[in-house]
Amino acid sequence: MDYTAAQSGFRQRKLQHNMRLRNSSVDRPDGSQLFDDTSAAVPGPEGAYRNQQAGPQAAGLPGHSFLSDPMSNLAVAYGSSLASQGREMVDKNLDRFIPISKLKYYFAVDTVYVGKKLGILVFPYMHKNWEVNYQQDIPVAPRFDVNAPDLYIPTMGFITYILVAGLALGTQNRFSPELLGVQASSALVWLIMEVLAVLLSLYLVTVNTDLTTIDLLAFSGYKYVGMIVGIVAGLLFGRPAYYLSLLWCCAAIFVFMIRTLRLKLLSEAAAEGKLIRGTRNQLRMYLTMSIAAAQPIFMYWLTYHLIT
Amino acid sequence: MAFTLYSLIQAAILCINAVAVLHEERFLSKIGWGVDQSVGGFGDEPGIKVQLMNLIRSVRTVMRVPLIGVNSVCIVLLLLFG
Numbered sequence: 001m002d003y004t005a006a007q008s009g010f011r012q013r014k015l016q017h018n019m020r021l022r023n024s025s026v027d028r029p030d031g032s033q034l035f036d037d038t039s040a041a042v043p044g045p046e047g048a049y050r051n052q053q054a055g056p057q058a059a060g061l062p063g064h065s066f067l068s069d070p071m072s073n074l075a076v077a078y079g080s081s082l083a084s085q086g087r088e089m090v091d092k093n094l095d096r097f098i099p100i101s102k103l104k105y106y107f108a109v110d111t112v113y114v115g116k117k118l119g120i121l122v123f124p125y126m127h128k129n130w131e132v133n134y135q136q137d138i139p140v141a142p143r144f145d146v147n148a149p150d151l152y153i154p155t156m157g158f159i160t161y162i163l164v165a166g167l168a169l170g171t172q173n174r175f176s177p178e179l180l181g182v183q184a185s186s187a188l189v190w191l192i193m194e195v196l197a198v199l200l201s202l203y204l205v206t207v208n209t210d211l212t213t214i215d216l217l218a219f220s221g222y223k224y225v226g227m228i229v230g231i232v233a234g235l236l237f238g239r240p241a242y243y244l245s246l247l248w249c250c251a252a253i254f255v256f257m258i259r260t261l262r263l264k265l266l267s268e269a270a271a272e273g274k275l276i277r278g279t280r281n282q283l284r285m286y287l288t289m290s291i292a293a294a295q296p297i298f299m300y301w302l303t304y305h306l307i308t
Numbered sequence: 309m310a311f312t313l314y315s316l317i318q319a320a321i322l323c324i325n326a327v328a329v330l331h332e333e334r335f336l337s338k339i340g341w342g343v344d345q346s347v348g349g350f351g352d353e354p355g356i357k358v359q360l361m362n363l364i365r366s367v368r369t370v371m372r373v374p375l376i377g378v379n380s381v382c383i384v385l386l387l388l389f390g
Contacts, residue, residue, distance in 0.1 A: 182312075189311040204359045283356075 106151035154221020250296035257292035
């Protein structure tokens, strides 16, 4: 709520606790309005109504001399209005550089989606329907379609990869805190270079596709799942387990990428499996194959130095 | 293997410099990659070579002036911090 910014001290905490008990039946967004609760149906108007509701309630609570003092009341209201103005300004300017609204689409996931997607990443052979559902030209949010790309799994996978790399280095007594930063920036650099290379090759082959840069970032980030599985297997069971699990995950990512990219890059007929001659379709096929083949190479390159 | 973001930026600056110094008359036309040779036929088949030539031309046009600033900054930083 807005009052949390201005409060400190025991009495205010007790006041907040009473308010929380009163409002416990209402579903509240946690923290500021920067993070909308996309799982609820309509969070916007309810949030505004709840803020107004909390105001009169707090002012009318008996026995707390803090908020019955009109000067402090005024100060709290002024401070909260300043804070919300500042937040609006930051939001407006930030939206110019980083398209936050577009990013929110990629993080609209839930547990079921993440579970299914992880399953497909490790075992894509049973999945039949790889098409992304559309809703009036806008791709459906990842929560409702398991084939839609998301950024949650790649981000979490990246962070987990760095942590697991630190763990692996620690078991070999090679760890120091700077190495975590080095690993992180190396992996990030390789990721950026891969996305730039894919963008360049998509431009050169003049593919008309609706793949955005963030989609490519998401697809390139899916390999971190396989890498983590490989490293963990190598840590638990030794080198042969590392090679075996890495081989399995490489094959899985290869099949996953080919099946996903086939629908996006190739023309309609070629995507259904008919062999269509012509340099353009051949080029596109080669492009798809090379993007998919680059994933296992990166997976091996980024993990082999972590396993003794 | 120990890449940092700064080495990526340096590599990018070097690559863009390399593309920007390709001279139109003296070099690109001589090897058949000039702008006047990129007018292909109609239809939607530009081909890789034409796309590459367009890319080189647009990089040169866009990045000529900003590269002056970026290179100067890079030189100063390298002189100061090695």
